[in-house]
Amino acid sequence: MSLLRRNSWRYLLRHPAQMLLAILGVALGVAVMVSIDLANGSALRAFELSSETITGKATDQIVGGPNGLPSALYRQIRVDLGLRLSAPVVEANVGLPDRPGRSFRLLGVDAFAEGPFRPYLAVGSSAANLGPLLTQPNTAIISFETAQTLAITTGDTLEIRVAGVRQPLRIVGLLEGGDELSRRGLADVLLTDIATAQELVGRPDRISRIDLILPAATREATLAQLRAIIPADADLTTPGARSATFSQMTRAFEVNLQALSLLALIVGVFLIYNTMTFSVVQRRTLFGTLRSLGVTRGEVFGLIISEAALVGALGAILGVALGIVLGRGLVQLVTQTINDLYFSVNVQAVDLALWPLLKGLILGLGATVLAACVPALEATLAAPRTVLRRSSVEERMRRLLPRTTASGVLLLLAGLGILQIPTRNLIVSFSALFAILIGCALLTPAVTVGLMQLMRPVFGRAFGLLGRMAARDVVAALSRTGVAIAALMVAVSVTVGAGTMIGSFRQTVVQWLDTSLQADIFISSPSLNATRTDVPLDPAVVQRIVTTEGVTGVTTFVGLQVGSDAGPTNLLALQLANDPRNRQALTFIGDSDAAWSRFISGEGVWVSEPYAYRTGRGLGDTLTLQSERGPQTFPIVGVYYDYASDVGTVTINRATFDRFWNVPQISSMAVWAAPDADIDALVTRLQTNAGGTQDLLIQPNQAIRQATLEVFDRTFAITAVLQVLATIVAFIGILSALMALQLERARELGVLRANGLTPGQLWAMVLSQTGLMGLTAGLLALPVGMILAVVLVFVINKRSFGWTLQMQFDPGLLVQALVVSIVAALLAGLYPAWRMARTSPALALREE
Amino acid sequence: MKQPNTQALIDIRNVGKSFIEGGHERIVLHQASTQIQRGESVALLGRSGSGKSTLLNILSGIDAPTTGVITIDGVALHSLNERDRTLFRRRNIGFVFQFFNLIPTLSVEENVLLPVELNGTVTAAKRDAARELLRRVGLGDRGAAFPDKLSGGEQQRVAIARALAHDPALVLADEPTGNLDAATGEQVLQLLDDMTRQAGKTLIMVTHSTAIAARADRILHLEDGRLVEHSLLEVNE
Known part of the structure; x- marks a missing residue:
């Protein structure tokens, strides 16, 4: 080690507190960023892995509408069209009543068709023995790791909740993924025979989708044939497109978290700048002496930068390690939010992807070196004579004050200017925010x-x-x-x-x-998603609710996801109770009376504000929804404020809905009582009358x-x-x-x-x-x-x-x-x- | 004044230096001219603020003159850019400061070796030479110690060894005894004088003490920014 480097190293060692604080500052900044990246990435990766594991090698998929696909379609495709590389799948999200928050993807498959798609499920595969699934009713297979986590084994019974109803499933085998990725992908898969799955979800003879492997040479021609025979509300898509749709849903959420995490690093950069400035100021005599002895500016600059690089590298390495620990905690928060707001995902562990760790190291090191450049330049640009002078740095600071202030004002104005750009790009918006923040910091x-x-x-x-x-x-x-x-x-x-x-x-x-x-009581069946009620209520339960004493009116809802010319859309069909308070429940942008009258007459649909914003559709525009009777175009007759989800919702009059969809279910109800009714007593009566068949959430509006x-x-x-x-x-x-x-x-x-x-x-x-x-x-x-x-x-x-x-x-x-x-x-x-x-x-x- | 000599190590021609202070020009050096020979010992005498340190800084290339030319060993300093001036200083000039300015994080031996290393010429022989220099300044057994363990006099002796370690043609000393007691100062001066003379180096020493100046071959006096050559007798008067 050269004497200059040795001198530098010893200086750092002699100021351990200073060095440790700087390292800690970088480390925390990096840790926050890495942890957010890991948490976001882990949640999405878990979803992707699970999807990939379930999708297997399929090139294309026919995905059913709200009622799924008829089993006959599969037979038609396999026999009539001769597409032997096809496999039917019944898929549903199910929960464990004993473990709130733990969800599974129920996958009902035909073991004989599985071989080309999911080799680990093929008949005769060493990974799984699907035999018992075919011969014994109400049986399932889970992954070896999941069985260990749930402390169950072959022969045990696992109680699941499907559509609000508790169902026992006997575990008849454990599945071992061939590699680490397969193992992780299988962690939230509950595998059953297709018939068992159809029975569990209460849709005999219906399937969720058909997976296909289409050879590239004949793909287009085959797709054309398929389009001709699939139901109107079915979607012919690729697994990648489906996965991308889900990623897109959480994009804004991720960017917001990333921007917040970047902020910690920016504060860390201030800290590094401060520390390095001090280390230069503290050694001004030393640098003056070195310059007098013939050390060049470049050498002094290199010396300071290499010190910063050392601090940055140590801080970044420590930050990455801390980030992994922090990420393990944050991943639960992120997953919870994604489950609450977007879709069901089950994250068992932090996915230690290389890029977030590498990004943490590069940004930590880069930001530190960049922050050190200013004091390093100050030390090297000053003549040896002034470096020797105690007050030179302060003089320089005072001299630069007008320029710093002017830069601050300019940056602030630039930030405000960027905000005026009419864009939805969040990176641009956050850049403006950071420009404003740094501008203010310069002031x-x-x-x-x-x-x-x-x-x-x-x-x-x-x-x-x-x-x-x-x-x-x-x-x-x-x-x-x-x-x-x-x-x-x-x-x-x-x-x-x-x-x-x-x-x-x-x-x-x-x-x-x-x-x-506005309604007094809301009734639904427990869902995996906190902001969506998509589990159908048993018609008998609905009937018992409507006839319960004290119920003066009922508004019913059914929520489902349909395709549209604006992408996958959450559709809510609404049958309104005859209660004047209904009208107060929604606040519209624009003419409220017109929105109500046109909606009730079945003239069009309402969209929530986030949906309108996300899809760029507003009042007077049209929206084409994939119904069971083919694409149906509706005018948008109202845009209402709604904060339940940022994905947004399209609301349709139930009568209109029934004309195009054959979905008789109801997924939730708003119950109206007389103005002076005892709501708690009514809740108790409803629990007594409606309970027993299906798990229900009967909650007063409070x-x-x-x-x-x-x-x-x-x-x-x-x-x-x-x-x-x-x-x-x-x-x-x-x-x-x-x-x-x-x-x-x-x-x-x-x-x-x-x-x-x-x-x-x-x-x-x-x-x-x-x-x-x-x-x-x-x-x-x-x-x-x-x-x-x-x-x-x-x-x-x-x-x-x-x-x-x-x-x-x-x-x-x-x-x-x-x-x-x-x-x-x-x-x-x-x-x-x-x-x-x-x-x-x-x-x-x-x-x- | 002595006659100009073509063999002179340093040629100072019409060197002036002024600063702008509060919108007014303050002249620190005014048309200074002289020549200094190889091996010569020169004392630069003057009151505080007379411009002694400024001239020393200009001679070393740390500072640039406002007017005039300085040539050292045939090299006109003004013709060099900042980096080349630094490299020139590194190879040809040794420095002894009033406040020692040893590098606190380097050991005594490392401090002495520093200029050699900066020149990229560290060899076993140079290391031996550095140790020999330390032995000659009476600190042969303190090579591993750090500066904060040494007294002021000892630190300045290390600084003298450092100033000579890379065998420069010129040694500049800025009030080398200004921070030492009389007895220690005397010892340090003796050492500096002996070692530069024995090595045949040119020494320019800034001082405001006539007693110290008396050791030099020549005395240059800075009065109100003007460089005047005096005999010792004149100075004492």
Whole structure:
């Protein structure tokens, strides 16, 4: 190792706290990012793996509509068309009543057709013995690993819930995936014979889809033949297209989380910049000496950059390791949200894909080196003479202040300008948000100078000379205090911005629930998806509900997914009770009366605001839905506010629906009671009358309200975790800056101590200074946070999910942000103050 | 003044240096001209703020003159870019500072070897030479120690060894005893004088002490930015 490198290495070793804080800052930033990537990736990968395992080698699929496909179609394809490479599949999501949250994909297959598709299921395959499935009713096979997780084995009975009904299944075999991916893909598969599956889902003679392997040469011709014979509401698609549709659903959710995670890294970059600036300032004499001895600028630059690279590499490696640990925790939160809002997915473990880990390493290292470039350039561009001078960095900072401020204003304006671009691209929107944030961060030094000028006389009057010194010192060391304040400001402003956005969103949802939950009681069967009720209610149960004493009216719903010219669409058919309160349940954009009258007359459909936004269809446009009687085009006669899902819903009058679909089921009901009825007593009566056949959720509207808000809070739990982590990184940043600052002032403080400053006064002075820094960061964070909130509410949210939110500022949140900022800064000042107070003045003077 | 000599190591011609302070020009050096021979020992005398350190910085290429030309060993410094000036300094000039400026994270021996390594010429023989230099400054047994374990005098002796380690033609010393007590300062000066003379190096030493200046072959006096050559007698008067 060269002497320069050795000198550098020893410097880092001699400042372990400084180095450790910097490494920790990078590590936390990287960890947050990696963990989010891993959690997102794991959830989607689990879904993809499961789909791939289930899809096998199929090139094409015929996917049935709400009623599936007739079994006869399969026979027709295999026999009449001679497509021997075809396999029927019955697929459904099922739950375990004893394990809430655990779901399976029920896969009913014909073992004799399976060979070319899913070799591990082929008759005679060593991986599984499907024999018992064919010969014994109500039997299933699960994967070896899943059996271990559930602590069951061959011969045991597993109780599942299909369509709200509990069904026992005897496990007659364990399936072993040939490789790791197959094993993971099979983790949530419950395999049965096709007849068993048809019986379980209550649709004998119907199948969900037909998998096909079509040779490339004859594919187009075969597809044309197939199109001619498949039912009107069936979809001829490819497995890849289906999978992509699901990925697309969660795209906005993922991008939002990634942007939040990137924020932690940005705060980390501030920290690195601060640390590296300090390490340069601390060694200005050393660099001056080296330059005098003939070390070139390039060599000094290389030296500082290599130190940063070392810190960055260590931080990134530690961050990746931390990210994996954190990812294991976050994956549950992400999975919960995807299950709540989008589709059923079962994640058993974090998928340690290479790219997120590599990305963490590259970004951690890259961001650190990039952040170190500025101080490295400062050290190398200054002449040796000025590097030797103690105040040169501060002089430079003051000289650059107008330019920094102007850059901040320009960046801020650029960010606001980018927001005006009419795009739905979230990357563009988040770039604008980051530009605004960094622009405001660049304004921090100038605001700090101004604020300290105001504070100096106030602190002077309150604390005398020491108070004035505290305010002056913040400005005197602006190169370091400015960055620390900016880092804290960014973290706190994000808390204000995200907090205000979540608060506004929650308040909007509360108002929406208050108006939409007009009925007294809601009834559905437990679903795997918190925001969709897609499990059909038993007709006998429906009849018993309608005739229960005290029920004055019933609105029924059936939810299903259909194809449309705007992609897969959640369709809700609505049969309204004859109750005037119905009309208050929905708030329309535009003319409400026209929307109601045209809907009731069967003239068209309503779409929810997110659906309208996502598909670009609005009032007066048309929408073509794949019905059992072929494509049907409906005008859109109303767009209503709806916060249940960002995928959106199309609502159709039940009478109109029945003309085109033969789906007699009802999946949920809203029950109306007399105005003065005892709702709790009615709930009990309904439970007694309707219970027993099917698992039912019979909930008064307050319980639905509560449950919806619980889903809401669960969705944003991950945001709160990320905010806390970003604040921790900022805290480390300000601690690191203050330690550096106080240690650098050792001699000055030694002189003060020698002149009679008591340790108590020293504590007061250091804490006054750090408190002022916290106050500055907090005060700045309030307007910046509000700007961020406006952008998040009116731009990011709208572009991500299509929701219109009512903006609401919470004064409590603003006060809390200010307090957090000051307390964080004061806490960060404790250690440096303690350390300086117990250092003997003689030592402090000598050490200089 | 001595007559110009074509064999001179350093040729200073009409060198001026001024700074802009508060919108006004402050002249630190005014048309300074002289020549310094190989092996010559020169004291640069003057009060605080007279421009001594500025001239030293200009001589080493750390700072550039506002006017005039400096040639060292036939190389005009102004013709070099910043990087080449740094490389020239690295090869041809040794520095002794008032505040020692040893590298705290390098051991004593490593400090001495630093200029050699910067020149990329570390060999076993150079290492031996560095140890010999340390032995000559009386610190042969302290090679493994770090600077913070040494007294001020010892640190300055290491700095002298470092200044000579890469065998430069010129040694510049900026008030090398300014931070030492009288007795230690005397020892350090003796050492610096002996070692540069024995090695045949040119030494330019900034000082404001006439007693120290008396050791030099020549005394250059900086008065209000003007370089004047004095005899010792004149200086004492």
